[in-house]
Amino acid sequence: MTNKNPDFRPKRFAIIGAGPVGCIVGAFLSRGGYDVTICDVVPELVDPAATTGITIEGAEQVFQKVARTCHSIDDLAQYNPDVIFITVKANALPLIVSAIEEFYKDGTYIISWQNGIDTELEVSKVLGNKPVMRGVVNWGCGLKGPCHVVMPFHHPPHYLQELAAESSGAAVTIARILTECGLPTEHTDRIIPMVWQKSVMNACMNSVCAVTGLTMAQATTDPIIFRLVDALMKECIQVARGNDILLGWDYYPKAVEYLKTAGNHKPSMLMDIENKRRTEIDFMNGKFIEYGIRAGIETPYNNTLQSLVKGLESTMRSR
Ligand SMILES: NC(=O)C1=CN([C@@H]2O[C@H](COP(=O)(O)OP(=O)(O)OC[C@H]3O[C@@H](n4cnc5c(N)ncnc54)[C@H](OP(=O)(O)O)[C@@H]3O)[C@@H](O)[C@H]2O)C=CC1
Numbered sequence: 001m002t003n004k005n006p007d008f009r010p011k012r013f014a015i016i017g018a019g020p021v022g023c024i025v026g027a028f029l030s031r032g033g034y035d036v037t038i039c040d041v042v043p044e045l046v047d048p049a050a051t052t053g054i055t056i057e058g059a060e061q062v063f064q065k066v067a068r069t070c071h072s073i074d075d076l077a078q079y080n081p082d083v084i085f086i087t088v089k090a091n092a093l094p095l096i097v098s099a100i101e102e103f104y105k106d107g108t109y110i111i112s113w114q115n116g117i118d119t120e121l122e123v124s125k126v127l128g129n130k131p132v133m134r135g136v137v138n139w140g141c142g143l144k145g146p147c148h149v150v151m152p153f154h155h156p157p158h159y160l161q162e163l164a165a166e167s168s169g170a171a172v173t174i175a176r177i178l179t180e181c182g183l184p185t186e187h188t189d190r191i192i193p194m195v196w197q198k199s200v201m202n203a204c205m206n207s208v209c210a211v212t213g214l215t216m217a218q219a220t221t222d223p224i225i226f227r228l229v230d231a232l233m234k235e236c237i238q239v240a241r242g243n244d245i246l247l248g249w250d251y252y253p254k255a256v257e258y259l260k261t262a263g264n265h266k267p268s269m270l271m272d273i274e275n276k277r278r279t280e281i282d283f284m285n286g287k288f289i290e291y292g293i294r295a296g297i298e299t300p301y302n303n304t305l306q307s308l309v310k311g312l313e314s315t316m317r318s319r
Pocket residue numbers: 016017018019020021022039040041042045071072073087088089090092095096113114115116137138139140141142267268277280
């Protein structure tokens with residue numbers, strides 16, 4: 001492919017969200033020699049990234065400090081980032097994007113490095129298509145403590161695509177940088193089916209684990225629970241087909257294998273429930289319900305799981 005942005009040589013990266021995903025991206029980019037600022041609203045969670053450093057253990061072993069941290073997106077403006085990774089939960093996007101809009105300059109790229117369907121659209125509806133890119137992240141991770149990440153599995157490659165054709169060269173460059181820094185990432189022109197491939201797994205694993213409290217290994221080896229996971233997966237695959245999303249002829253066995261080899265990872269939605277936070281259910285099972293309606297496909301399993309997770313969220317709120 002001819003590079004449409006040959007002069008794009010990003011040096012300064014900003015990461016919004018010091019959860020496990022943001023810490024991993026920040027640590028790898030910083031280890032590769034890039035200037036990294038991590039922003040999180042919780043100072044105790046993010047500040048060790050620049051003082052004592054980020055520790056990653058499990059599938060990857062990394063210890064790395066980043067250049068600096070900050071506690072508000074407005075503060076990022078002074079560091080003039082070339083690329084901003086959004087690594088917060090999808091439900092925080094409206095707030096984050098309106099804060100980015102305040103200082104965003106032409107030539108800065110914003111990456112929705114998240115789970116869930118249509119997260120990139122939450123960004124592009126405010127900032128337009130040109131600066132926006134969407135990633136698909138293929139690892140599992142959690143926090144043992146501030147800036148201390150456990151990574152039960154890392155199944156690269158990860159994927160990246162721009163929304164606007166004119167930004168394709170920049171996306172190729174960012175994918176190359178991530179790869180050189182140790183997070184193998186492929187530039188693709190098929191990000192939508194890839195997002196759906198990952199989201200089917202999230203819809204059948206995150207919600208079931210959130211409701212049962214089981215890890216991925218437990219949910220996939222318990223025959224009764226796995227029946228539910230399997231029924232959800234088949235329902236999501238039907239919704240994808242009904243919306244002409246091509247998951248691939250061998251998607252089902254590959255997805256089952258991915259879930260079964262994930263080990264004792266607690267999906268991020270279970271961690272949200274344990275930490276009494278809102279979940280991403282609307283961007284996972286909620287999207288399969290929405291797209292099911294568009295295609296005239298009933299989604300009783302997704303509806304049930306969405307209701308159960310929302311019930312758990314309101315129990316948390318009332319406590
Ligand atoms: N965990 C995993 O294994 C994987 C997760 N993903 C996806 O990656 C994304 C990030 O996941 P994860 O790292 O687990 O998320 P976390 O929720 O653990 O981390 C995000 C952090 O961002 C903070 N935050 C929220 N709003 C703002 C804001 N306005 N400004 C600055 N910081 C803010 C949150 O604070 P607070 O908690 O106070 O809101 C939290 O500390 C999600 O979409 C997830 O589904 C993808 C692959 C694997």
